Structures are given as structure tokens and as C-alpha cells.
Amino acid sequence: MKRRSVLQWAAGSAAVTALPSVLHAAEPLKELRLDYAYYSPSSLVIRRFGWLEEEFKKDGINVKWVLSAGSNRALEYLNGNSIDIGSTAGLAALLAKANGNPIRAPYIFSRPEWTALVVPKNSPIKSLADLKGKKIAATKGTDPYLFLLRALHTVGLKRSDIEHVALQHADGRTALEQGRVDAWAGLDPLMAASELDAGSRLLYRNVAFNTYGFLNVREEFIQQNPQAVKRVITVYEKARQWIQANTTEAAKILSEEAKVSLQVALLQVKLRTDLSQPLPTQEHVKALQAAAPILLDEQLVRPGTDLNKAIALLVDTRFATDVVRRT
Incomplete structure (x- = not known):
């Protein structure tokens, strides 16, 4: 077989091999799977008011909520393809990303002081x-x-x-x-x-x-459903603005969901949650760069891991910019 024929055959075979994944990518979304967490008041508000269900109902897309008890659980669910979108701390997301968890972070749901x-x-x-x-x-x-x-x-x-x-x-x-x-x-x-x-x-x-609250999305989901990701971020923006205007009501929702007193919920939402910076920017990149050395120092990632590259691949600025500007 001549070289040109071989190349043509190989190209045709590659196209056939790639066809199922192309067809899979074109399949309409049937279910949106995401987490809610007591450390993410926005997720609680969205779930309580059914805003995502309302947003995707016209497309026949079901919304499935899963409780994340911590960043580790959310990242396990993302890595295991149990959810498509999960709420974690920024440094925890970087640790997972550096160790092979295929995620990107297109939105910042809060700037908290949630740990001490x-x-x-x-x-x-x-x-x-x-x-x-x-x-x-x-x-x-x-x-x-x-x-x-x-x-x-x-x-x-x-x-x-x-x-x-x-x-x-x-x-x-x-x-x-x-x-x-x-x-x-x-x-x-x-x-x-x-x-x-x-x-x-x-x-x-x-x-x-305290690293930022990152809304993480599986890379495959972003590639196949970019518009759905943008719509989710739009709803998160709605929740962010609602909480800023209705802080006490948001605290009441947190109190009921997490089964804590209203005083506890108010302490978290009013005094320890900053909702002013939803856009992933260089600020978040620099925060991760400052925190990243601990991952190498404590051998939480493989020696020689390029953490700057992992940060660049994690922080995704493509989606939220237009959404935040519009809202």
C-alpha cells in the first residue's frame, strides 16, 4: 500500500474511532448533578428556591443535588463522576488538580474565613x-x-x-x-x-x-455543556446578589439546613463570608501560588509537580466574565 493510501486509511480510521465520542458530546444534557454544602450559602439558597430546577425545566433537564460534607467529599464525587459541579476551597481544588482530578474552576462562590x-x-x-x-x-x-x-x-x-x-x-x-x-x-x-x-x-x-470558595466543574462536562455551565454560573450570580441584599434571610436558610442556631448562621454569613469577588482573576491565581509550596513541602503532591501549571489549568476565566457583567 502506498504511503498516501496508508495515511488516508489511517485518517479515515481515526475519524471512525472518534465518531462515538463526537456523538456522545452532541447528546443533549438530561441531568445536571451538583452539590450543596453548608460552607457555601449560595448553594443552599439556590436549592431552597429551586432556581436551577426552574432554569433547566424548559429543556427537560433534571437537577440532582448531593450534599458535600467537605471539600474532600466534593472532590471525590467530581473525580468519581458522581457530580458535575462541586463546591470546594481553592487550595483543596489545586491539590486535587495536581494529583490528577480533571476539574476546572470557572466561578468563585465566596471569599470566606471559614477555618481557624x-x-x-x-x-x-x-x-x-x-x-x-x-x-x-x-x-x-x-x-x-x-x-x-x-x-x-x-x-x-x-x-x-x-x-x-x-x-x-x-x-x-x-x-x-x-x-x-x-x-x-x-x-x-x-x-x-x-x-x-x-x-x-x-x-x-x-x-x-483561608483560600477562596471555588465552584469546580469536571473538564468533560465543561467541554460538552459549556452553555449549561454558563447558566449555572448565572444562577449562582443571582444567589450571590440575593444574599447581599437579604443577609438575614440567607442566614435563616443556613440555620435551617445546617441545624444550627440563627446566631451561629449570622456569624458565618455576615461576618465571615465575603461575596464581593465572584470572578476568577489573577488575585486567585496569586493566592494559590502563595499557598502552593505547602503541598510540596508536606509531600502532598509528587516531587517535581509543576504547581504553577496546575493553577493555570484550574482557574478558568472564560465563563464568569460575561455573566457577571450582564447581571
């Missing part, structure tokens, strides 16, 4: 240095866990200098209040509830170490 290091009411622990050798509860793969590591590094401590107790956020709170751990890397609204209800004390706060 918490100790019991009467704890003798007064400083970060006092944490050496202590039992500390934290959920691996989440912003609180990474916050803990970054906080320890500020006083020359590493993960190996403490006894990490791997617990999901709610269990970490319980362990702290029952005295089974010395400290806890908390997450709101659980952290706010522990403060107000149990008198727990915030040992270390650092807003700069």
Missing part, C-alpha cells in the same frame, strides 16, 4: 508553638487541613511534629468538645457553633490562609 485552629474553652494551649506533640483533628484534603499545615509552618513545625487525627469536620468538632483531641482545624458553621455553644476558643486565625 480551635481549642477547648479551658485549654492551656496559648500559641501555635504549644501544639507540638498534640492531637489535632482535621479533615484531609480540605482547607482546614491545609490551613493547619500552613499555620504550623509559621512557627517552624511540620505535620510530623503533631499527631494528626483524621476526622470529618463534624466528628472533629465532637472530638474537640469531648476532650479526645487537643485542637481542631474547624470549618463553619460547625466552628461558629462550637464557639458560641461550647465556648471553644479560636487559637489561630489568618484570613489570608
Whole structure:
């Protein structure tokens, strides 16, 4: 067979091989799967009012909601193709992206101070240095866990200098209040509830170490359903603006969904949630670049991982710009 014929045959075979994926990409969306989370008030508002159901009803698209108890759960669901869109902290998303989770982040749902290091009411622990050798509860793969590591590094401590107790956020709170751990890397609204209800004390706060709330989308879903992604972001924008105008009502929704007092919910929504910057920008890139070294220092990613490349592939500015300008 002549070289030209071989090339023509190969090209034709490649086209045939690629055809099923092309056909798959053209299939209409039947179900939108996304998470809601107590650390994302916008998701709670959207779900409560049925705005996504309303948006996609005319297209016959079903909306399926899944509760994420933490960034680690949302990222597991995304990686396992259980959901299409999930809410996580920015640094947790970067950790997952660097380790092969195929996601992109086209929207920022909040700029929170949702984590700090918490100790019991009467704890003798007064400083970060006092944490050496202590039992500390934290959920691996989440912003609180990474916050803990970054906080320890500020006083020359590493993960190996403490006894990490791997617990999901709610269990970490319980362990702290029952005295089974010395400290806890908390997450709101659980952290706010522990403060107000149990008198727990915030040992270390650092807003700069709280990475942004990223709305992550599976890359395959973005490629196949870009308009659906834009419509979801439009609804998130509606929720963001509604919360800004109705903060107390949003706190009531959080209170009911998370089963915490209104006072706890108000602390989270009014004092610890900044909704002013929904567009992924260089600000978010720089925040991740500043936080990224902890992932290498603590060997949470493979040695030599190009984290700047992972950041560039994660932060997606294509979708939200037009949406935010229009709304």
C-alpha cells in the first residue's frame, strides 16, 4: 500500500474511532448533578428556591443535588463522576488538580474565613508553638487541613511534629468538645457553633490562609455543556446578589439546613463570608501560588509537580466574565 493510501486509511480510521465520542458530546444534557454544602450559602439558597430546577425545566433537564460534607467529599464525587459541579476551597481544588482530578474552576462562590485552629474553652494551649506533640483533628484534603499545615509552618513545625487525627469536620468538632483531641482545624458553621455553644476558643486565625470558595466543574462536562455551565454560573450570580441584599434571610436558610442556631448562621454569613469577588482573576491565581509550596513541602503532591501549571489549568476565566457583567 502506498504511503498516501496508508495515511488516508489511517485518517479515515481515526475519524471512525472518534465518531462515538463526537456523538456522545452532541447528546443533549438530561441531568445536571451538583452539590450543596453548608460552607457555601449560595448553594443552599439556590436549592431552597429551586432556581436551577426552574432554569433547566424548559429543556427537560433534571437537577440532582448531593450534599458535600467537605471539600474532600466534593472532590471525590467530581473525580468519581458522581457530580458535575462541586463546591470546594481553592487550595483543596489545586491539590486535587495536581494529583490528577480533571476539574476546572470557572466561578468563585465566596471569599470566606471559614477555618481557624480551635481549642477547648479551658485549654492551656496559648500559641501555635504549644501544639507540638498534640492531637489535632482535621479533615484531609480540605482547607482546614491545609490551613493547619500552613499555620504550623509559621512557627517552624511540620505535620510530623503533631499527631494528626483524621476526622470529618463534624466528628472533629465532637472530638474537640469531648476532650479526645487537643485542637481542631474547624470549618463553619460547625466552628461558629462550637464557639458560641461550647465556648471553644479560636487559637489561630489568618484570613489570608483561608483560600477562596471555588465552584469546580469536571473538564468533560465543561467541554460538552459549556452553555449549561454558563447558566449555572448565572444562577449562582443571582444567589450571590440575593444574599447581599437579604443577609438575614440567607442566614435563616443556613440555620435551617445546617441545624444550627440563627446566631451561629449570622456569624458565618455576615461576618465571615465575603461575596464581593465572584470572578476568577489573577488575585486567585496569586493566592494559590502563595499557598502552593505547602503541598510540596508536606509531600502532598509528587516531587517535581509543576504547581504553577496546575493553577493555570484550574482557574478558568472564560465563563464568569460575561455573566457577571450582564447581571
